[in-house]
Amino acid sequence: MYDFAVVGVGPAGARFAREAATAGYDVIAFERGTVGTPLACSGHVSTDIWEYVPDEKKAELRQNEIHGARFHVGGPQTDSHPFYKREAVSNVIDRVDLDKTLSTAAQECGADVREEHTVTDINEKHSGVTLTVSHGEGEEKFHARMVAGCDGPISRVRRQSGLPEPHELLHGVLAFDSTVDNADFVDVHLTAPQFFAWRIPRGKAGVEYGLAAPPSESVPELFDQLTDTYNVKTEQFCSGAIPIGPPNRIHTRRVFLIGDAAAQTKPFTGGGILYGMTAADAAAATIEPDDPATLRDYDQAWREELSSEIALGRWIRRAYSLPPVVQQAGLRALSGEIAVHMDRPSSLFSRDQLRALVGR
Structure with missing residues (x-):
């Protein structure tokens, strides 16, 4: 069983995978296509x-x-x-090469990054999570103590876990x-x-x-x-x-969201690269895969770091209208x-x- 399974290897997912692996955790990360493509946002x-x-x-x-x-x-x-x-x-x-660079850094720190692997189902239980993953050779089951949903604004992890949508x-x-x-x-x-x-x-x-x-x-x-x-x-x-607009709840007992999946973005520009990686660092510093209670520590940590900036960003955006x-x-x-x-x-x-x- 892996300590963490990361779904999505954009900047937030790659950063969390790297920091969690550096901390000594056993990390596997899945990217449904090729890391960095297709281009998703501005650089x-x-x-x-x-x-x-x-x-x-x-x-x-x-x-x-x-x-x-x-x-x-x-x-x-x-x-x-x-x-x-x-x-x-x-x-x-170079936005595409940024993702590839961050993914390579995660692998060099010990994370197992797998491209062309699509997570199709998540079954959360009291002691862990089973992921169903589709790839070129068929379908496979993976087991992890916790799952990090870093799979973007239309997050499958968020929806399958019953977590609320962005505002x-x-x-x-x-x-x-x-x-x-x-x-x-x-x-x-x-x-x-x-x-x-x-x-x-x-x-x-x-x-x-x-x-x-x-x-x-x-x-x-x-x-x-x-x-x-x-x-x-x-x-x-x-x-x-x-x-x-991040929702009020971004984790269950064994699943948590980072980056665009959690709407950790700037309301006045839509950018989320730096906010997502800031939250990834907060997650890696606070979450222990054997202790679901530490997910509350993560939620508190990233909000302390970013919630005031996000609130002020909402006021700036109002000026556009x-x-x-x-x-x-x-x-x-x-x-x-x-x-x-x-x-x-x-x-x-x-x-x-x-x-x-x-x-x-």
Whole structure:
């Protein structure tokens, strides 16, 4: 019997597998396809990502450095409001290779990672969990003391365990233009209902265009409007759900959720790579596979780390639905050099940010 079975080997699953294996636990991890594919989300992340990546992989993964963002209430022809830092505020990375890198790191620490293995059923009992797994040679049963559900926004683990859904699922789309662009600003358009659209320069990898909105909206049509305003044709179109708002309960007696499966994401951007890996570290530090009571310790630990940031992120997101004239006035008043961290809304109230505002 394994100590932990991990379902899903994205950043959160790979990170938990690595840390649990490093702690001496027997870990098996299942990925239904090939790690890193298909592409699921943007690769625009804060510089904190390098704390989780081997030093020798940094140059290979980094595609561009970003120093700021231009906010538009309309399309690219409208007035823009720049927010920037003198040092890099974020990086654009190879999102597919990130997953592969984190998976390799987990394997090097002793985790057994199996690709092309789809978990089709979970049977939780008092003393452990039996997983039914389908792969190229048929179907197989695996037994583990605990299961980590890291299988994304439409989580099979979450649903089969009877855990509640995220408060909201947005529909996100993105695609790429092959034009080389080494610019160091992203463009954010407050044109998508209740969310936004974006343009991210990715250096030699081209330009990423994306958009997210509630699924009731015509997201593909809105995306076409975005790319039409830039007069570009895109390829490698990707589409998926973005979970917003973690539920009140993310574990049973033997099953727990991490990452997008638990909606551990930023409400104001939808990004979940850093939040998911932060929660993965909390899980590895607190959960003992022979003691289900430690799942409460995990739930408390990750919420202490992230719940305030998520709550503040909800308030920021509300600004996306303000009348355009109010958005313009707010952006005009606040734009300029900043001292905030893109993953931590609480930094909006830091002394450094106050000094940046006063010093303008």
